[in-house]
């Protein structure tokens with residue numbers, strides 16, 4: 001038995017899944033001031049008189065980290081950056097406590113300039129003087145050689161409560177994103193850990209030693225204790241829960257589009273052969289572009305409650321929501337009102353909807369149903385256009401080999417899945433516009449909680465071997481070791497798989513869920529003068545986002 | 558620097574699965590560390606830097622400017638079509654106004670490819686800039702184009718292609734041909750009779766540093782551009798003038814390249830050579846991208862950058878100042894010289910011996926231009942490779958006058974195929990290409 005919980009903006013949903021069937025669902029209001037209370041309430045509601053001994057795991061998708069960032073409930077963070085040549089420091093400064101120091105590692109991970117002890121200790125002193133307890137240390141190319149960061153840490157680690165290292169955030173390159181990710185990790189450190197402690201304490205009171213998982217932005221889960229080591233991995237799990245929910249409710253293996261149409265926005269996600277796509281670099285939160293792995297989604301300001309107005313001879317939909325639909329006493333006409341008038345849905349007060357849409361109809365000089373039709377058509381078209389734009393973006397993704405230019409796979413969706421309030425009235429029109437059959441999964445009202453409950457543990461590992469330099473790094477694990485000049489790609493692949501497996505197990509993965517995939521596999525001959533001096537081997541492996549083993553569509557969810 | 562943000566298109570195509578041979582400078586690894594540096598600096602996250610996937614050039618695009626023997630598909634592979642296609646994508650984005658400028662960071666290069674192509678020379682099969690420029694004229698109408706070639710090697714291919722074109726100014730700044738491949742590019746190579754002055758060669762002595770390059774830019778290239786008034790500036794952005802380049806002997810730097818780009822402000826830049834893959838290219842390319850986008854590049858330097866250590870000597874500075882004066886005089890007198898060259902001739906011929914170092918081919922070529930005041934002039938080429946394959950080509954220039962056209966059509970119609978392997982007819986004005 002699995003308990004899945006999704007803490008959403010308005011409601012918190014819970015679902016109990018037993019032998020891959022939904023046994024029970026529950027819904028409570030989210031109390032953003034005290035998420036732990038919401039968590040307790042929904043858990044107690046749904047568990048009721050269930051036999052606790054049957055509970056195998058709890059999976060939680062929470063807005064804890066996201067809220068902390070959005071609401072600015074963050075630690076004061078000191079940032080120590082070894083930025084070397086490149087972008088101007090003024091462009092890298094993330095807050096007033098950002099300090100730059102010398103020391104540089106180049107693209108091959110070769111240390112070009114050392115850090116200066118005096119410089120480090122004077123920065124440390126200045127940070128302590130302003131009461132800073134949390135520090136982020138980030139070096140350019142630290143994913144190629146983490147030594148510089150750890151060396152700085154060795155000089156100051158007794159001075160602070162916690163140090164966040166840039167190289168542990170991701171194996172990917174992108175210094176400004178590494179800075180932002182490390183900063184956020186340090187910023188939400190205390191808030192998130194306190195939350196984890198509360199969750200653990202509460203669960204203890206129900207049943208000791210039950211595994212608790214947290215949903216991450218990449219649609220995978222992580223053991224809650226592991227997640228506390230890198231809180232930044234838990235930001236923006238909401239869209240991921242929704243995408244995994246649609247996947248679990250409709251289990252398919254072709255290219256597909258998923259839409260979550262809410263009151264204010266519509267979230268779009270794309271699946272390639274049944275696997276949700278990841279953001280190329282990482283997710284963006286509150287203007288911070290990060291290296292945190294996340295499912296690719298796009299949000300547009302069109303939803304059931306979008307404010308509809310008539311401006312300069314044309315209808316404008318959204319992007320803001322000014323209240324509920326007029327049919328529910330809202331101040332402006334909305335797409336929902338149009339759908340009510342057109343008889344596509346049977347909710348709210350139709351007369352109030354007609355009055356509101358009537359104001360638009362008057363300005364347009366048409367009948368109320370005609371105005372409603374125009375509003376409905378335009379809403380659907382705006383969503384369809386955004387979907388097509390996103391697919392085009394994905395299909396035009398730059399590639400760097402001739403093979404990929406000639407043979408590159410293109411997404412061509414064969415199914416459309418729609419969840420959210422206006423799903424029923426809008427789905428078939430959207431399917432027509434997008435040229436694929438539309439489906440509305442059952443139980444979509446608790447899709448997010450189901451998605452969390454059924455998501456598998458995901459993780460990623462990056463191996464870099466430079467046989468001229470005779471070193472291998474797996475930066476996510478902080479590994480840097482000597483290798484022989486004869487080190488081969490095959491050996492690297494084996495190490496990669498083994499380390500990935502260990503890492504996933506540590507994060508709480510089950511053996512049967514180890515769906516590994518090599519996502520980067522490049523070997524370059526390094527030539528200096530006219531002679532081959534070594535090999536530069538670049539490997540990346542992941543457990544890809546997906547559902548836990550044993551889950552089948554036949555199971556009648 | 559100018560400090561004005563510009564929208565810059567980046568067409569990055571490192572061709573990680575293509576090499577001339579495993580240890581050749583033009584190999585898979587060439588742009589590997591450039592990619593690392595561009596990614597690590599997060600350049601693709603800037604709102605005003607937009608990456609595009611390269612398109613593929615077509616045989617028609619090549620036939621618009623080259624005479625390929627026996628045909629375009631035989632002398633190119635996909636890599637060349639993508640490289641030229643990347644340049645074309647850059648041009649499209651700029652000419653359609655989607656971006657303010659664009660950089661085609663692509664390989665393999667093209668500036669040693671001449672009008673007639675029997676094979677590869679100087680790592681080049683087809684001339685990607687020329688293919689791009691003719692695509693631009695074909696698609697967006699006639700344009701006066703200035704190509705500034707900042708590769709360390711003389712771009713003898715581009716020079717050959719535009720030798721008779723008064724609407725294309727080709728300026729090459731390079732290491733003195735007496736000390737480096739291909740051995741050409743002296744100031745007296747100044748363009749054909751109908752286009753004298755539209756080719757400007759600025760050879761620089763070995764060990765020229767930032768000071769020298771920027772002096773030439775400010776005191777010669779910029780004034781010439783002011784006179785020529787191009788619609789479009791293209792930078793043939795070779796990067797082998799760098800002080801760590803393994804096959805040249807200059808002392809230019811990443812900062813220097815960035816400043817040069819900032820001041821030149823090209824509409825389109827296209828990568829050419831540059832083989833210091835680890836210690837130069839990553840920094841130069843980041844510098845060029847930032848400069849084009851109008852973002853502060855003042856911190857972009859090589860980790861071991863020491864301007865004092867690579868400074869040019871005062872004698873060298875004097876030499877360059879003198880040369881700049883000499884070439885500037887040549888430029889100012891170009892019209893008079895052109896008139897005297899054209900006097901009393903209807904046809905002027907020149908004979909060339911061309912060596913294709915990459916493919917080991919010898920070509921003998923006689924090129925004949927019709928002296929004309931009304932257009933670039935009818936051109937015919939009689940070429941033989943390795944004393945065997947002989948071809949003949951008739952080329953009608955863009956904007957041709959009726960006389961040049963009439964004569965050209967006549968020559969093509971009356972030339973028997975024998976003894977030639979092929980006879981080609983390239984009509985640039987009407988975009989027609991025939992072979993017999």
Ligand SMILES: [Zn+2]
Pocket residue numbers: 708709710795797829830831
């Ligand atoms: Zn060159």
Ligand SMILES: [Zn+2]
Pocket residue numbers: 929930931932933934935957958959960961962
């Ligand atoms: Zn003429």
